[in-house]
Amino acid sequence: MTLPHRDAPWVFRTYSGHTSARASNELYRANLAKGQTGLSVAFDLPTQTGYDSDHALARGEVGKVGVPICHIEDMQALFESIPLGRMNTSMTINATAAWLLSLYVATAERQGVDPRQLSGTTQNDIIKEYLSRGTYAFPPEPSMRLISDMIAYSVDAMPKWNPINICSYHLQEAGATTVQEIAYAMANAIAVLDAVRARPDVPASALSRVVGRISFFLNAGIRFVEEMCKCRAMAELWDEITRDRYGVADARERRFRYGVQVNSLGLTESQPENNIIRIVLEALGVTLSRNARCRALQLPAWNEALGLPRRWDQQWSLRIQQILAYETDLLEYADLFDGSPVVAERVTELKRAAREELERVLAMGGAVAAVENAYMKRRLVESQTARLRAIEHGEIQVVGLNCFTESEPSALTEGAHSILRVDEFAERDQIERLRAFRAKRGEADVQAALQGLRDAIANGANVMPASIRAAHAGVTTGEWAGVFRTLYGEYRAPTGVAVSAAPAADHTLAELRKTVKQLGDQLGRPPKILVGKPGLDGHSNGAEQIAVRARDVGMEVVYEGIRLTPEEIVQSARDEGVHVIGLSILSGSHGVLVMDVLEGLRRAGLERVPVVVGGIIPDDDAAKLAEAGVKRVYTPKDFDLNRIFGEIASLVSEAAAA
């Protein structure tokens, strides 16, 4: 059935931001000029975790994976000459979402725009931060309060804003099966809605509108038929849950609205040109079915596994969306799959299995409880372990990685400039701007605004109005988050690695265990490895997989978790008497952080302990690290964990014999 009018396309976005507010603003305006229809702001890790650019933990991270925003003038610079009243802005921000939204509102007010006109989305799903992404700051309880404050505030004050974007995206990155992805996303949404429903300041009459503003953020993997079925299953489940659990009568408020970033995890470093094909197919999974089509789409760049994409790389991905929406006939038809028995059967089965898993989580007290008791995390670590093993064994085929690996030299990666380099002075410049801003602002206003925030928290009032006042007064990101840190402390989420089960041994694993056992005899005790993530990058999936495999080959593993300073890593190495140190860094700040660790080890007299590094590390950086003393550098193309541990065992043996 053709439609009387061609459908309007989804919103085209590109997840971007780097170096500084000014540089990112230029990028945004260039992208909009090319036909992008919405913005998707990437913030740097200090901003995401609530630290100012000059904080000790921010070292090496400023402007790396996103834009640094410390105060209102940064936010104003970010949206210079971009009329916020007509823009649709998505902000990937979670722990400090209430603050960044306050800065956005204050910026709009200074542009003369009524907040009621603002449309866009704050990601704001803290549960998946504990499970996967790692950029949380506060414990679950105050975090949930911040989220429900934002929802209660925006439902009236910003009725076109999506105050939360429940993320199944990161669950898939963390290894979730399709069923787990559906079930845990629904559990997260229920945790949020239950918290909002319990608030005295949200009348029952407003709940239906609240439900109508809940949006989702999905992943789309390469199995695009299943992904299409997943989207349909989620749309149906959401309709049923909002009707039955929250009594939403209006079918429009029950509509499953979601944005997508297609899968970055499956993009390969080897034969990276193939990624563009993967991105196209993944985009089909979330656009083909009209009844479950995404509202906004972000496509990664083909070279993301190599480093930061350049403007041209992002443009290529934007063109995919435009060709799909404008050149093809996709938007001329009604749903292509209604009535298909094959699709219906798969959707029904996904729904059934997801409901079963959802009930299990609800029975243990819901998503927050299942974070605190590490249930969901453990299930994700197990799925991820199984997935990686399947790739190692060739049961999952990845072209160019574990099959069809013979290749001509890639014409796309010739030359040293196939990725973007962040200006090395970005951090210094940002800190200078921050200090100049602090020097000129009205200190009395700042202190009064911070006191107002503390009072609001103490009185149980909504923190949004006080935060918006603080934004205008010149409070910084670190100061705002500092108020919450002082009150609630830092939080460490359970890692889930300690409880994941060991796999059955295959031949290589058995051989490796023998090697490790002999190494233990040589050392006088089993080899002990320290696995840690220096810096603010919270993507702990890789480090966790390494930790689990290290145990499975027979090593004793001190798994330190995320957000460590180089100093802490050196202290652990000394106190724990480890034989080797494995560092994982995905944020691109490997240069500074690894050098600091090596220097610290030298000062502590531990320079003989071998250090290996894993992460997204371009070749010439790897060469620099090797020169500085790093024994091995592993990148996403090194998928064979047993081979990695064979090498690590040799390194330890050599170091012990030396």
Added chain:
Amino acid sequence: MNLLDDRRPGRREAALGLLATLERAAAAQTNAGAARIGITGAPGAGKSTLLDALVRRLRARGQTVGIVAVDPSSRVSGGALLGDRARVRSGARDRGVFFRSMAARERLGGLADATWPSMAVLSAVFDVVFVETVGVGQSEAEVTELVDTLLFVAQPGAGDVLQFMKAGILEHPDVFAVNKADVGAAAERTAGELAAGLSLGAQADADWRPPVLLVSARDGRGIDELADALAAHRAHLVASGELAERRRRARTAYVSDTLERRYGSFGVERIGGREALRARADAGHGAGFETALAIGREIEAALGKPA
């Protein structure tokens, strides 16, 4: 610490030599050295986070802290994931706190071979030494042999009196802490069950009534009281003379256990069997490790190995 954990023959002798030296130094001192405290409880009871809160409080009181955390080893691979360091963050960037993780290896209980000697070495340096280990039942019995004070961490809804008694966890601990008191009624109920259970059974130490405290690592309630209760138990041990008794028992247990593991029952038979071994280890008061070295040499001679 690395030396204490080294199984190579020469290193083992050196480790025992180090311990013997420490023992002589300790015997020359009048005070009893560090407080040695064991922490046990079921997985998920929140031992690590509670320990973290406790360490913060002790540091605020000016005390230095050494921690040994023991995790089980995989039966299959022999490897182990030692994850508690990530949760006890109070020691980061503080040289007044030392944290060492260790794997239980082939031992089934909650301890590793190197646990007791490590604790002995840390006792020479820090004011308070903790041993943290997972487990309910068996490991309490084992840990209690090594420490001065045993703290049991329970979580709300952990069970009724009968289950606590069945698990055999009521006999050994000197202090009980019901964690997650912030959840309210369920914590009160568990504390009540524990107190009721304690009033039924007989305690090893008739003069000490183990307190049951409601604590919350999350909001900090009861942590001060817990630190006070641990100090009070220590004062009780010193005053009653029980401390010296416990230390002697711990050393005897370690020495005979080490020799038994090393030479097996066959070796132990050479010097008159298990009871004789225990008696001799016990008699070497103030010189337990020299005794151990001597007995070891004797067994090796009897087995026909070069001493």
